[in-house]
Amino acid sequence: MKIKSLSAISGITIVAIFISATMSLQQPATAAETTATAQNDPMQFARGAKAWADTCARCHNMRDARSLRDDQWRAAMAHMRIRAGLTAKETEDILAFLQGSN
Amino acid sequence: MNTTQRLTFVTLSWLMLATATTPALAQASSSRIADLEAKMNAMAAELAVLKEELAAAKASGDSANLQAMQADINAAKQIAERATQSANEWKDVTSVTHLSGYASADYVSPENGNAAFIANFNPMFHFLLNDKLLWEAELEIEVEENGETAIGLEYTTVDIFLNDSMTLMAGKFLSPVGNFRQNIHPSWINKLPSAPPGFGHDGAAPISEVGLQLRGVAPVGDNSRFTYAAYIGNGPKLEGEDGEIHAIEAEGFAGDPDDEKVFGGRVAFLPIPQLELAVSGAFGNAAVVENDGVDFEGDPTRDYKVLGFDASYRWNDLDLRGEYIKQEVDPQEMSVAPEGGKWETWYAQGAYKLGQGKWEGVVRFTDFNSPHPDDSQEQWAFGVNYLITPSAMVKIGYEANDGLAGEITDDDRWIAQIAYGY
Structure with a gap:
């Protein structure tokens, strides 16, 4: 298959995914919701600690939880979710651990 | 210090605290926030004492003084509520900016x-919306041999979290x-x-x-x-x-x-x-x-x-x-x-x-x-x-x-x- 045809097919597929993804942005999420989840799941802190230890040191030194504020960790973890290949659930677990240790 | 002066002090303190906890000053360090929390606790204790004094005044039957004290306490309560809301405001926002x-x-x-x-100086910007969309960017700034400053856009992407495990990125990204x-x-x-x-x-x-x-x-x-x-x-x-x-x-x-x-x-x-x-x-x-x-x-x-x-x-x-x-x-x-x-x-x-x-x-x-x-x-x-x-x-x-x-x-x-x- 020629590269141009492949480009067109890939482009259409990705645009379709992009549109459906944009529609999913309507559901708000806040730090308060994360906190509420943590309160309902007492094991989240422990899971977050393990995921933090397993994941972060793969590339860099483990940063102190106190090096950022709770809200800053929220944005930083969104960045690391992509970089480190984390699921949303693992990201929330690590965030709960960092905010709980802060 | 008499009761009215103490009430004034508490009211002013709540005002200062409310100001100090506004988002404009949200860049304070963790220790600063802990200090503010300690002050809030101290003032809450002060308010409790005032309430006790109010109860004592009620018992003594001084109605004019009672009404004045009740008004002052209500005002202090409102200020305290606003201060608490400001202190917790960051938890309820739907978007976060991080440098x-x-x-x-x-x-x-x-x-x-x-x-x-x-x-070299590489600032990175993260703009998170609803935990569903992240816009991130990094600049690459360095001083060149001739003294000029070179600025490059290392990456800038809009990242959409499609589901629990998949993210779609559009823009300029670091090669995977x-x-x-x-x-x-x-x-x-x-x-x-x-x-x-x-x-x-x-x-x-x-x-x-x-x-x-x-x-x-x-x-x-x-x-x-x-x-x-x-x-x-x-x-x-x-x-x-x-x-x-x-x-x-x-x-x-x-x-x-x-x-x-x-x-x-x-x-x-x-x-x-x-x-x-x-x-x-x-x-x-x-x-x-x-x-x-x-x-x-x-x-x-x-x-x-x-x-x-x-x-x-x-x-x-x-x-x-x-x-x-x-x-x-x-x-x-x-x-x-x-x-x-x-x-x-x-x-x-x-x-x-x-x-x-x-x-x-x-x-x-x-x-x-x-x-x-x-x-x-x-x-x-x-x-x-x-x-x-x-x-x-x-x-x-x-x-x-x-x-x-x-x-x-x-x-x-x-x-x-x-x-x-x-």
């Missing part, structure tokens, strides 16, 4: 030539081919003061790309997982010089002069969290669009291929990693630069932490081969790092370089660096 990044200051002393100071360029190159992460030869500009590893990328993770059992990235982008530019391909510029361009897109990606398997094994690559077409320093049109396209392998392993304080990457273009008889070329490099690195993680020793070997002998280089690099904090360190490195005699690639050099990731 991050890293910076370094270096002193480079080559075997031949002049020693010099160097400075290999691992060093996308994850290891920041100065506070790289354990040596310099990048391995071939992993910099015009080397063997693609730097960045402009297009669309889909990234994700597929957990396998409790401890294993696959991670993946696939992208489509504008692809590289070929730079011709004196009738041959001088370099493959794979640094992310907003235009696509050859009108041929490039596809690529990376798949990594982590059988255990400490071990990562990955294969990556890209393919497409590319054409010479700059020849002898001048923009050039009409050169026929040729095949472009990239192949990479990378691995890393951690065991307690030992960190091992290595990477191989090859970037090549085929010959094209009708081109102004008819010959093809292959840029190939690999490195292996070991690092070990000592002194409760405060000190770190590093050794790295790199072998970079370019079609141009004056660019090819073998390098042994040794380093000792002192970690002020996990993200701030002082590095001393020595490079034993073996290149073409008389070229800078053959010069050994010392590098001292202070790096900070913030």
Whole structure:
């Protein structure tokens, strides 16, 4: 298959995914919701600690939880979710651990 | 101090606290916030005392004074509620802005030539909306030899979290081919003061790309997982010089002069969290669009291929990693630069932490081969790092370089660096 045809097919597929993804942005999420989840799941802190230890040191030194504020960790973890290949659930677990240790 | 004065004091204190906890001052440190919380607790105690005094006044039957005190207490309560709302405001926002990044200051002393100071500053911006969309960007700012400041856009992407495990990115992104360029190159992460030869500009590893990328993770059992990235982008530019391909510029361009897109990606398997094994690559077409320093049109396209392998392993304080990457273009008889070329490099690195993680020793070997002998280089690099904090360190490195005699690639050099990731 020629590269141009492949480009067109890939482009259409990705645009379709992009549109459906944009529609999913309507559901708000806040730090308060994360906190509420943590309160309902007492094991989240422990899971977050393990995921933090397993994941972060793969590339860099483990940063102190106190090096950022709770809200800053929220944005930083969104960045690391992509970089480190984390699921949303693992990201929330690590965030709960960092905010709980802060 | 009488009751009215104390009420005034409490009211003013609540006002000051409410002001101090507004979002405008939300940049205060954790200790500042803890201090504010302590003050809030102290004032809450003061309010409780006032309530007791009010109850006592009620019992004594002083109705005029009672009404005044009740009004003061109601006002103080309202101020307290507003202060509490302000203090917790950040928890309820739907968007977060975060300024991050890293910076370094270096002193480079080559075997031949002049020693010099160097400075780099890479601010990163994160804008998170609803935990569903992240816009991130990084600038690369450095002082050049002529004193001018060079500013580059390292990446800027809108990242949409499609579901629990998949993210769609659009914009300019770091190439997911290999691992060093996308994850290891920041100065506070790289354990040596310099990048391995071939992993910099015009080397063997693609730097960045402009297009669309889909990234994700597929957990396998409790401890294993696959991670993946696939992208489509504008692809590289070929730079011709004196009738041959001088370099493959794979640094992310907003235009696509050859009108041929490039596809690529990376798949990594982590059988255990400490071990990562990955294969990556890209393919497409590319054409010479700059020849002898001048923009050039009409050169026929040729095949472009990239192949990479990378691995890393951690065991307690030992960190091992290595990477191989090859970037090549085929010959094209009708081109102004008819010959093809292959840029190939690999490195292996070991690092070990000592002194409760405060000190770190590093050794790295790199072998970079370019079609141009004056660019090819073998390098042994040794380093000792002192970690002020996990993200701030002082590095001393020595490079034993073996290149073409008389070229800078053959010069050994010392590098001292202070790096900070913030």
